[in-house]
Amino acid sequence: MAETNGTGQGDPRDLAPIAVEIRRLDKWFGDFQVLADIDLTVKRGERIVICGPSGSGKSTLLRCINALEPFQAGELIVDGIKLTHDLKRIDEVRREVGMVFQQFNLFPHLTVLENCTLAPMHVRKVPKAQAEEAARLYLKRVRIPEQADKYPAQLSGGQQQRVAIARALCMNPKIMLFDEPTSALDPEMVKEVLDAMIELAQTGMTMLVVSHEMGFARQVANRVVFMDFGQIVEINEPNEFFAHPRHERTKLFLSQILK
Amino acid sequence: MGAATPIAYVRSRPAERRRPPVSARGPFAWLRQNLFSTPFNAVLTIVAMMALAWLVPPVIRFLLIDAVWVGADREACLAGPDGREVGACWPFVRERIFYFIYGSYPLGERWRVDLFFALFAFGAGWLLWLEAPRRTLGAAYFFVVLPIASFILLSGWPAVGLARVDTALWGGLLVTVVVAAVGIVLSLPLGIVLALGRRSKMPIVKFFSVAFIEFVRGVPLITVLFMASVMLPLFVPPAWSPDKLMRALVGVTVFSAAYMAEVVRAGLAAIPRGQFEAAQALGLSYGRMMRLIVLPQALRITIPNIVNSTVALFKDTTLVFFVGIFDFLRTIEVARADPKWATPVTSATGYAFAALFYFVCCWSMSLYARRLERRLSAGQGR
Ligand SMILES: Nc1ncnc2c1ncn2[C@@H]1O[C@H](COP(=O)(O)OP(=O)(O)OP(=O)(O)O)[C@@H](O)[C@H]1O
Ligand SMILES: [Mg+2]
Numbered sequence: 001m002a003e004t005n006g007t008g009q010g011d012p013r014d015l016a017p018i019a020v021e022i023r024r025l026d027k028w029f030g031d032f033q034v035l036a037d038i039d040l041t042v043k044r045g046e047r048i049v050i051c052g053p054s055g056s057g058k059s060t061l062l063r064c065i066n067a068l069e070p071f072q073a074g075e076l077i078v079d080g081i082k083l084t085h086d087l088k089r090i091d092e093v094r095r096e097v098g099m100v101f102q103q104f105n106l107f108p109h110l111t112v113l114e115n116c117t118l119a120p121m122h123v124r125k126v127p128k129a130q131a132e133e134a135a136r137l138y139l140k141r142v143r144i145p146e147q148a149d150k151y152p153a154q155l156s157g158g159q160q161q162r163v164a165i166a167r168a169l170c171m172n173p174k175i176m177l178f179d180e181p182t183s184a185l186d187p188e189m190v191k192e193v194l195d196a197m198i199e200l201a202q203t204g205m206t207m208l209v210v211s212h213e214m215g216f217a218r219q220v221a222n223r224v225v226f227m228d229f230g231q232i233v234e235i236n237e238p239n240e241f242f243a244h245p246r247h248e249r250t251k252l253f254l255s256q257i258l259k
Numbered sequence: 260m261g262a263a264t265p266i267a268y269v270r271s272r273p274a275e276r277r278r279p280p281v282s283a284r285g286p287f288a289w290l291r292q293n294l295f296s297t298p299f300n301a302v303l304t305i306v307a308m309m310a311l312a313w314l315v316p317p318v319i320r321f322l323l324i325d326a327v328w329v330g331a332d333r334e335a336c337l338a339g340p341d342g343r344e345v346g347a348c349w350p351f352v353r354e355r356i357f358y359f360i361y362g363s364y365p366l367g368e369r370w371r372v373d374l375f376f377a378l379f380a381f382g383a384g385w386l387l388w389l390e391a392p393r394r395t396l397g398a399a400y401f402f403v404v405l406p407i408a409s410f411i412l413l414s415g416w417p418a419v420g421l422a423r424v425d426t427a428l429w430g431g432l433l434v435t436v437v438v439a440a441v442g443i444v445l446s447l448p449l450g451i452v453l454a455l456g457r458r459s460k461m462p463i464v465k466f467f468s469v470a471f472i473e474f475v476r477g478v479p480l481i482t483v484l485f486m487a488s489v490m491l492p493l494f495v496p497p498a499w500s501p502d503k504l505m506r507a508l509v510g511v512t513v514f515s516a517a518y519m520a521e522v523v524r525a526g527l528a529a530i531p532r533g534q535f536e537a538a539q540a541l542g543l544s545y546g547r548m549m550r551l552i553v554l555p556q557a558l559r560i561t562i563p564n565i566v567n568s569t570v571a572l573f574k575d576t577t578l579v580f581f582v583g584i585f586d587f588l589r590t591i592e593v594a595r596a597d598p599k600w601a602t603p604v605t606s607a608t609g610y611a612f613a614a615l616f617y618f619v620c621c622w623s624m625s626l627y628a629r630r631l632e633r634r635l636s637a638g639q640g641r
Contacts (some may be wrong), residue, residue, distance in 0.1 A: 015327040067541060068536055068539060068542055091542055091544065094539065094540060094542040095542040097540075098540070099537075101533060101536070101537065101540075103531075103533050105533035105537035105540075106532075106534065106536060106537070107534065107537070107552055108556065108558075109555050109556050109559065118541070118543075118551060118552075119541035119542060121545060122543065122547050122551065123541065123542045123543060123547075165539070168541075169541075171541060173541065190448070
């Protein structure tokens with residue numbers, strides 16, 4: 001998939017080795033501080049798995065990266081674009097960052113194919129035929145080419161989530177965000193979605209994944225980030241992270257989820 | 260518990276299949292379940308039946324059995340020397356029917372009204388028939404082409420050989436349809452804008468939308484109509500001063516836009532946040548997100564309510580009567596005073612005819628809305 005990723009070929013940003021840079025980021029919901037002093041640098045092609053207890057701010061962090069949530073202090077540079085409140089740059093960032101949600105969020109009034117071609121056609125101004133061709137290619141990659149003309153409600157959860165992945169990929173993003181992509185799925189469908197993500201990882205995509213799928217983290221992640229109370233508590237490469245957690249909170253958390 | 264119940268059980272032979280017991284099938288069971296299921300329901304059923312028995316026969320007798328079907332003037336509808344009771348005087352309706360349809364629209368130009376009805380029916384059909392091809396084009400036709408074409412057709416454009424017809428001559432069904440159609444065609448887009456304004460993060464936009472919606476909704480239509488017909492001329496230069504019909508149209512549009520805004524708002528509120536977020540995450544701008552993702556879904560679930568508002572608006576159009584417009588009801592009102600047809604039953608006939616007309620129109624719209632509602636709740640799909 002790396003070769004089809006060349007929307008901005010010749011763009012000097014492609015050479016930039018840093019995909020996401022977060023410096024001392026703080027965010028509040030009213031008086032409640034959701035994110036505190038977040039520092040994280042994600043290299044191009046790197047795959048990060050973020051885990052942590054419910055309410056620790058994982059989703060919020062992810063949503064800051066594509067500007068679905070504003071933040072109040074610190075710095076966030078995505079694909080060389082510094083995020084501020086400037087709407088223009090928000091659009092630029094969102095074009096380069098794909099997101100997959102826990103609840104899929106497919107557009108129910110559009111067919112699978114239309115879900116996939118909508119943004120390329122209207123945001124990137126790709127001609128319809130070309131957008132459809134690309135969409136069919138990605139649907140094939142996630143192994144549901146035969147569902148292109150169905151409506152989302154006619155698909156299983158696992159199929160819907162794979163459509164959501166294909167839909168995001170159709171925009172040729174440089175960075176992919178996944179917010180608990182498998183936690184709304186029945187167990188037997190988890191694997192098909194993880195497989196699609198593993199294949200994506202093998203193409204060299206930069207990925208930030210909020211997930212508690214430890215097998216997936218071990219197999220795919222370059223680093224695992226553990227969050228608690230809106231802070232990053234520990235970062236390590238997966239084998240070390242699971243075998244020898246250092247912080248007390250990490251140990252406690254791992255002992256709970258591995259039980 | 261006498262003998263110890265065994266823990267395990269294995270069925271030795273399949274259970275026999277039987278028909279339901281007599282008490283659960285046939286017309287008696289149906290009656291019991293639907294009409295007499297509890298003492299209270301039984302009383303209700305009996306009271307309702309008595310009311311029907313008391314009301315329906317006289318109505319049928321008046322409208323059909325005792326009705327006069329042929330005749331040239333009032334003589335036919337007067338009680339005869341034999342003292343026979345006289346019902347509805349249908350020859351009166353038959354003779355004045357063209358007045359009820361066209362008002363005083365010039366005789367030679369009435370084909371223009373017929374053409375307008377046809378164009379309107381075509382557009383409405385295209386839009387309301389969900390399986391129709393190219394419905395987006397249908398919407399463009401109904402909301403853009405039709406209004407412009409109708410305006411030229413009905414009020415005239417000497418340059419293309421269509422003589423001017425002053426709106427003071429318009430009347431009857433024509434005016435009722437024009438007022439209702441203009442009300443819908445304009446109030447829907449206006450309502451959408453107001454509903455979006457009400458959700459806006461910009462305080463001024465939000466304030467004006469809320470103020471407009473709440474003010475108009477807090478005032479009876481008749482007040483809005485009077486305000487439009489009295490105050491509108493004060494705001495525009497005299498040369499541009501809108502005629503009576505135009506003022507009424509503005510009043511009706513303003514009024515129904517406020518209601519439409521609330522209908523659309525309910526639809527917007529039903530769209531999950533995830534839809535907005537998915538659209539934003541794909542890089543869609545606000546306008547595209549609304550146009551391509553949010554409004555199509557919101558309007559689709561709102562169609563039954565839009566049709567219901569249309570029914571209400573259709574009935575409300577009768578109020579333009581009070582600002583001097585000759586709508587359908589007003590033409591009947593005028594005709595029944597005609598000495599040629601003055602009989603004790605003329606008024607009742609006219610009103611019965613009006614009631615039938617409004618009932619058939621509104622009831623068919625409601626039927627359509629209900630069918631649609633069932634279909635939409637049956638699931639997403641096409
Ligand atoms: N829009 C909001 N307004 C106010 N508080 C919010 C909002 N969104 C999230 N929060 C709060 O912020 C905190 C972090 O939320 P977040 O969704 O980022 O957690 P999470 O780590 O993703 O949890 P989970 O594993 O349950 O998804 C929670 O305490 C939540 O209640
Ligand atoms: Mg979350």
